[in-house]
Amino acid sequence: MGDINNKDVVVRPAKDLEEATQLWWPLMTSLGWNRSYHDLESYISASQSRGLLVAVPHGSDEPVGHCAATIYDNSTGWVSLFVVQPTSQGKGHGRALFDAVLQEFRDNNTSIIGLDVVVEQKATYERRGFVESPLGKLRCMSWDIPINIDHIASHDPDTSLQLVDIKDVPHHLLAKSDLDHTGFERKHLWSEKFFSRSDLFGFALVNGNNVSGTEDICAWTIARQVPQGFRLGPVYAVDQEAARTIIQSAMEHAIREIENPSTNSAMSHPRVANPGSHTVTAEIWDGNPHAVKLFEMLGWSTVGVDYHRMWLDGKSTPQQAEGGLAYSGMYAIFDAAIG
Template identity: 25%
Template sequence: MTQKQLMISRMTISELNLAVDWAATEGWNPGYYDAESFFQTDPQGFFMGYLNDEPIGSISAVAYDSSFGFIGLYIVKPSFRGQGWGLKLWQAAIEYLGTRNIGLDGVIAQQENYQKSGFKLAHRHIRYQGLGFGVVPDDLIPLSTVPWEEILAYDSQHFPVPRPVFLKHWIQQPEIIAFGVKHQGKLSGYGVLRVCRQGYKIGPLFADDVGFAELLLQGLMAKVPDATVFLDVPDTNLEGINLAEKYRMKPVFETARMYTLTPPTLPLNRVFGVTTLELG
């Protein structure tokens, strides 16, 4: 009997949409328009595994620059699990990212497996779920009125490396809601809300302090009254956790943020909501 061979190829945008559909089936609740932003960031960084021309597994390995990459969308269809196909996809992703510091947000059950591959726990992200309500505070401004260079500079303070390609596509998604807040003429926080398979997700939610974060959270939740809203908060940001709970949000899910090298030095006390568990 001939041994089956897994054929691994780089995804097209349509294949990436299929992988995002698989993520929805897994309960990860991706955004409706995530695939385009993901793909444009690094079109070479998405891999699909095929058996006899059937797509059976996916992984993303996005290289933001020569020093930092991020792994996500690591999925093998249930009927093909436990046969080693996932490991082959994993190896392709790791090989592509090479010597970069690699980050991922892994489900807790897989944390030990990632440690065996050299990943070390940095912190956890806790997903909170609530309902939109309230009114938009007067202090907020549409993010579209903030100069692009100012948005990018602010975002770069809260992410391991500048991510201009990703960010430009992310904040220009269809149906996006995005606010900024300024203090003494400078951007002091911004937040983005996008439509997902179930409800809406807020991410990122970056702010200089909890007061600005609260204004942004109020504004974003007010735009989707009575709709389900999700927010992924670093467990080290106790003010962020308290803020989510203040707005009657409940923890529903948890992931482990891990890196292969030293965790980037980030102001996690100003990260009140991570951008996306798939790309960091």
């Protein structure tokens, strides 16, 4: 797995997390991609690959673009974080990055490779062998956080279930639930380090006090604090009622967090802006026929951006194919950046 070095550019792994972050974070903020400052480390930790690959033009020491081959434990993969600075586009740097990522997938015998793209990029990836999922797209939706919790419609959840802090649920069960819904085995993502992040909160709806298997988890979600508010996802649930309960619980907590930020919250992170208004955003999986309608019922609206989920040679994970659990149980994904 050598670096790519052609007449125009060198593609190599970022030297360390600091170099990767110094390139990635300004690009995220300038593009308005609304990610947490802490996300990059989580993305890299989830993968078995060499991490973030950067493109460095000859005659320069400064990277101008990045991409990653995110490779999960079961030989599934995702084309992640593919960005080239606007002033460096059209010079072959993006092609070199993409070729390096595909080579890394080949070197690791990755059997299933996916990505999410906006409509303007869809034809480009079709020429590269990617085929759109027949189940649907990802619809970006948002909810404006009101000034008090009374603005949320009352809802009486099933009293036979318990709402618990996501950090109290065994992480290996959340990883198994994620695998069941996505087909991605990413236990290194759903780790103690991830759930100890200061910018994260979440909930699970469970049966009883002893959660010993995924069958005891009726729904779960997490939210990360970002410059414009929060990003919600994933949202997995056994039915619409459980999904509604878990989403609404997160919405209510977001209001409380805005009104009274916790002392360990990333609200005070010096690298995160404090905007005048706050929203919760999510990438809704419209392959589930009930997902978009549920979010709309809860007061969410589309932001005018859809992602097309595509798979190399049209080969998806069974969980995200027709008849898979994603069809009925996935309401929002974790993050289009890594699937």
